[in-house]
Amino acid sequence: MLLAHGVGGRQDLPIPFEAALTGAILALLVSFAALGALWTEPRLGASIRYSRPLSAVFQQVASAPAWQWVWRVAGLLAAAYFCLGLLFGPDRAENPTAGVVYVLFWVGLIPLSLLFGPVWRHVNPLRTLHLLACMAVRRDPAAGPRPLPEGLGYRPAAIGLFAFVWLELVAPERVTLPVIGTWLALYAVAMLAGAALYGSHWFDRGDAFEVYSDLIGRLAPVTRRPDGAVAWRNSLDGMAGLRPAPGLTILVVVLLGSTMYDSVSNAPFWVRFVQESALPAPVTGTAGLLAVIGLVLAAYLGATALAGRLGTAPPGKTAGELAHAIVPIAVGYLVAHYFTLLLLEGQHTLALLSDPLGTGADWLGTAGWSIGTAGTTPASVAMLQVTVIVIGHVLGTVLAHDRALVLFPRRTAVVGQIPLLVLMVLYTVAGLLLLFAA
């Protein structure tokens, strides 16, 4: 049995033209409403106003050290089970490893983070391994031999994220065990080395997957307050709490640009170009990924610089201050792009996970699952895709509007927002066009 070249057999039909057009018109209307009629005072941001905490019973459970250990142990056990298939399973399409990495983990983290917040930091097996090692030698896990350099910011996570999307979208033989295994081993070594040097705070902004889960998790309706209580909150307040840091802009641009490249790479014109090019496919693929990310970055830097000038903001501040507004747009596009993959390939992977060694076993009782579409039709999927993209656009526009009121003096606030709204409409329409054409 030969391996298929990617995960997932069935892909979504292109969305109908009317749906793409409707989404684009909605995006424009929302933007104009935001520009003209929304609030005129900044309401979101650093002083996050939390509403009521969750019930006292839940507070006690969630604050107990045992609760944290339950999740750490669950993370370790899941990682160990995953390694069974990775290290000892047969290198065939029936091995669950690729599905676990690219579907259950990478795509599954999106809904989990959207609901519960930055979940990966609580189960991250690498963080737990570092914690256990520190406990064994009786050292404070937070205190590394060296202080975490201030200027590092999100740069390690941005590099890690790019490395992962390159593996997912470009790397040759990317669903085979040696390729996945080598990548994960290198990643684990890099993360543990960072933690050994700088302490466990390294994971906060250095581990691409913790940062990915944290970015998306800022939209969750619950959060842990600084005083430790778990409380309901406004998702927009959570997102506005993402403050500028070195590498933040690159990070959000890689997140949005890489998903757009995934659409481009499926379009017939790109397939033809890659196959008829004299260069090896990984070279054209890498160039394409870099080009799409570069275009998204150029549009972002251009629009924010122009907004800063028109709005008379302090120079060099707008790009970082507005990066949080891109996250909902990227999340909307991620959900639209990967919803069916998670639904169908997720079930397929859970069935395969019952027999990671390929011995005909049925350890989880899921081996016999038949994959259902859960009532989705091409029309309902298209509807969902346009809806989540428009919701992402609305949230991004509101966040940018609110931050613009802080950045720009009232006199120039409206004119300063025009380039930002043009940028958001550009990203949204590009996303819709890609779903229509690719």
Place this chain on the structure above:
Amino acid sequence: MSLVLARLRPLAAVLALGAVLLAAVACGSSDADAPAATGVKEVAVTIAGRQVTPPPGRVEVAKGQTVRITVTSDVADEAHVHGYDKSAHLQPGTPGTVEFVADQSGLFEVETHGAKLQLFQLMVR
């Protein structure tokens, strides 16, 4: 809280308008798509020197239609329809055929496994 709601009113109005528009689009399109699934859809592809003829594009068929794909390659290979998991062994110069009923909708890649070439994408509506 009511102040926030009042300020959000224009946004809510836009969203309501959008919901109506979306519903109109969804209703409009559901009537139109149901082409008759009759006859066999024949697709012929030739591979010579890693060059795919016709060049990779999209082939649209109706759900329930029978699809017959004939692939002629200048090297030994295996043609594969993603998702339906149908394959044909290809001997150099001898056409190989895959025939199946396209009974699930979606977009499916048809490719060769040896040379790793995409032949076309099958669009089942």
